[in-house]
Amino acid sequence: MGLTKLWAAWLVAAGCAGWAGTGVEFNRDIAPVVYEYCAPCHHEWGAGPFALVTYAQVRSHARQIATVVRSGFMPPWLPEAGYGSFQDELRLSEAQKRLFEEWARTGTEEGSGAAPAAPAFPDGWALGSPDLVLKAPKPFKLPASGTDVFWNFVYRTGLKTPRYVRAVEIRPGEPKLIHHSNLLVDRAGTARRREAAPGAGFPGMDVTLERTSFDFDSHFLFWKPGTIVRAEAPGMAWKLDPGADLILNSHMQPSGKPEVVRPEVGLYFTNQKPAKEPMLLELDCDWQLEIPAGDANFVVSDRFQLPEDVDVLGVYPHAHYLGHVLEGWAELPDGEKKWLIKIPNWDLNWQAVYKYRAPVFLPKGTWIAMRYSYDNSERNVRNPYHPPRRVMGGDRAVDEMSHLWLQVLPRGAGDGRLAMKEALLRHRLARNPADFDSEMGLGAVLMARLDAPEAMPYLETAARLRPGDAEAHNLLGGALDRVAEGRAAEAEFEEALKIEPDYENARLNLARVEAREGRFDAALGDYRKILKADPGDEAATAGLARALEVRGGQLEGLGETVEAEGLYKEWVAVEPKSAAAHDALGRTLEAVGEYGRAVTEFEAAVRLEPGNADYARHRAEAARGR
Ligand code: HEC
Structure with a gap:
């Protein structure tokens, strides 16, 4: 009333x-x-x-x-x-x-009252000065005309310690040229392997990150015109490790004149460790996409049952130009249907990440469902082909996609993300057997659980499905190595390197096996190769130092003092703060009568480890010899 x-x-x-x-x-x-x-x-x-x-x-x-x-x-x-x-x-x-x-x-009257203050758009950063600003190493030259351009800018962060990121502000370049930009955290060197030269960037609409160092995607880092920059909720920062690169996947459109695009990424750090660990849960029907020319209502669908309670924080539906009606919903165990999103008239130009006003709770046992329809008829003005052609799933702009991403926060104690990921991958594999990405993903998840025997069959299948995929051979080698199949592991690493000679992780794995099997000259060669390309690589530095130490010791024992001296010199260069390295070099110098230089090395060893009686004694003996 x-x-x-x-x-x-x-x-x-x-x-x-x-x-x-x-x-x-x-x-x-x-x-x-x-x-x-x-x-x-x-x-x-x-x-x-x-x-x-x-x-x-x-x-x-x-x-x-x-x-x-x-x-x-x-x-x-x-x-x-x-x-x-x-x-x-x-x-x-x-x-x-x-x-x-x-x-x-009625005549567009202004009115006599006061207008609200016009919004200000300062040229500065929306959240104030970022703690770290990354500028694209190389500007991209956008041609005056032509179709959409998809380019990936690659940023090396230069961080020395891990940081927690509470906000990211992307300045994608002249906004009129940019449809959207998507920031990816590349922990596995995917971008480095795809770039022709460091910082050069590489083309592509959708980027698949490598799985070698298995990790969770946890946040949507997305820019589109009109995006309001917000910091993550307290406790929801994400960790950025040294050595991880950032990839800005940018969708650009020519403006009519040649343009230069050089995006910047501003990072805001916090000391507050993340307290909540969300993950991105992806439903995907790409494998169902084989859309006949002219079909105005081609439908794909999928359903996944949640293995645990979650809060859904956000949703990001994705299709390309033929996507028409995009729906996602949840069917709760008690039969209730909860809509997660419905887009009645999809338009790639306006795609966005949508964050829920309040988290949507879904109990364990809930089915998450997606249903997308595609319009591949002449009537669809966005159809890239006139007349229409058969379109398949793929990551070029003219291919199609069918993804529903949810940002979820598993409830309950412990990190439920690995179990969630595993359930999701098993689900995908059941629906789409012998799918390369699912085989690889499941192999990687199982390896992350250190379950190599269980991972092996999936990785073997992956390597068989794509014999030319270096990552598959590298992962399989890792599993073989874990179950002590050194020789077989080596063969896989070598295969990976034959396909991609610059594949650092595969070379590192190979060097480790070689060193363990006592083939030090081979190991030394591989470690040196990695460090030549990437002088700061910590794992390779440590590996090289150990190999030099052990091989030097062997040669010394065999009386091949001059050879040993060469290796110890290299060891000192690689690990100048190692007292043991200086001491070893001193020993070989003393053996060939170079007492003066030997004393210098022993002194360095004593300075680095004043409490070590051996080093002090060596110094005294060499000094007497002089
Ligand atoms: C998310 C960014 C965004 C927001 C918010 C937005 N616009 Fe737009 N608007 C655009 C873009 C981009 C175009 C150019 C679209 C094109 O050419 O396809 C546009 C075009 C237009 C046009 C020209 C249409 C034509 O036929 O050429 C008008 C008028 C317009 N907007 C009005 C508005 C009004 C009114 C609002 C608010 C009620 C609004 N816009 C909100 C981005 C936005």
């Missing part, structure tokens, strides 16, 4: 105002809506084709605005109302749409 009354009162008030001739005014009625829903993109540096910040600017587009707002083209917002409740929704109410129409119709 009360509600009806209020509603009636509002209608009367609104109606009366109109009849009284005051009409819809910019300052009072239009500005607040434009500033909230339009200005984030329509400002001087924004993605919109013109600014909508001043009265004059908005007025000059009044009719056009009324039209695009009515049609739903602006503000761009893909999810359907009532199918998930998201932060920062860009959706106008019916009343707001009517305001724009009324305003255009």
Whole structure:
């Protein structure tokens, strides 16, 4: 009753105002809506084709605005109302749409009252000065014309210690040229192997990171026009390790003249260790994609049962140009259906990550379902092919994709992510047997659990499915090595290196096996090769030092003092802070009568380890010899 009354009162008030001739005014009625829903993109540096910040600017587009707002083209917002409740929704109410129409119709009055303060778009960083700013090593030259360009910028962070990242601000380059940018944390050197030269970057629409150093994707790091930069919630920072690279996967569009794009990434750190460990859960139907030419309603679907309780924090649906209706939902054990998202008219141009206003709790046993339909008919204006052609799953822009990503936080004690990942991969493999990515993924998960015997068959299948995949051979070698099949492991590492001679991780693995099997000259050669390409590599440095120490000792024992001296010299160069290295070198120098230089080395050893009686004695003996 009360509600009806209020509603009636509002209608009367609104109606009366109109009849009284005051009409819809910019300052009072239009500005607040434009500033909230339009200005984030329509400002001087924004993605919109013109600014909508001043009265004059908005007025000059009044009719056009009324039209695009009515049609739903602006503000761009893909999810359907009532199918998930998201932060920062860009959706106008019916009343707001009517305001724009009324305003255009009745003469675009400015109004006498004060307008709200126009939003400011400082040229600076939205969250203040970042703790670390990474600039793309090499600018990308975007041609004047042609189709969309997908380029991956690669950043080396130069970090010496791990940091916790609480926020990322991506400045993708001139916003008008950028559709979206996606930041990936590359812990396995994937990018380094794909770049022609360090910092050169590489092409590609969707990037698959290597699994060699298994780790969880945990956060959506995504930029699109109008993105509001926010810090992660407390406890939700993510760890960035030294040696990890960042890849900015950028979708660009030519502007009509040649342009230069050089994106920057600003990182904000915190000392607060992450308390919550989310993960990205990906449902994917790519393998079902074989869309006949002309088919206007090609459907793919999948269902996955949650092995544990989770809170869903965000969702990111992804398809390319043929995607039409994208749906994701949950079926709870008690039969309730909860919508996670519904996009009735997909448009890749406006894709986004959607964060839920409040986490969506899904108990163990819930089925997560996706159903995407594709329009490969002539009617689809975004169809890259006219006339339509058969389209398959793949990561080029003209291929299709079918992904539903959820950011979930497993509830309960312990890290539930590995179990979740394993369940997901087993599910994928059951639906799509002999799928390379699932075989590899499952192998990597099992290796992360140090279960090499269990991992082996999956990795063997992967290597058989793609004999030319260096990573598959490298992972399989790792599993063989764990079950003490040294020779077989070596053969796999060698195969990986035959395919990709610059594959550092495979070379490191090979060197370790060689050293363990006593083939030190081979191991030394491999360690040196790695360090030549990557002088800072800690694992290779440590490996080389150990191999030099052991091989030097062998030669010394055989009386091949001069050879030993050479190796110890190299050891000192590699580990200048090792007292043992200086002492060993001193011994060989003394043996060939170089007492003066021997004393110098023993002194270094004593300085580094003053408590070691042996070193002190060696020094005294050499000094006497002199
Ligand atoms: C997320 C960024 C974003 C937001 C928010 C946004 N726009 Fe746009 N707008 C764009 C882009 C980009 C284009 C150019 C689209 C194109 O050419 O396909 C555009 C185009 C337009 C156009 C020109 C349409 C045409 O047919 O050429 C109008 C008018 C417009 N926007 C009005 C608005 C209004 C009004 C709002 C708020 C109610 C709004 N926009 C919110 C990004 C945005």
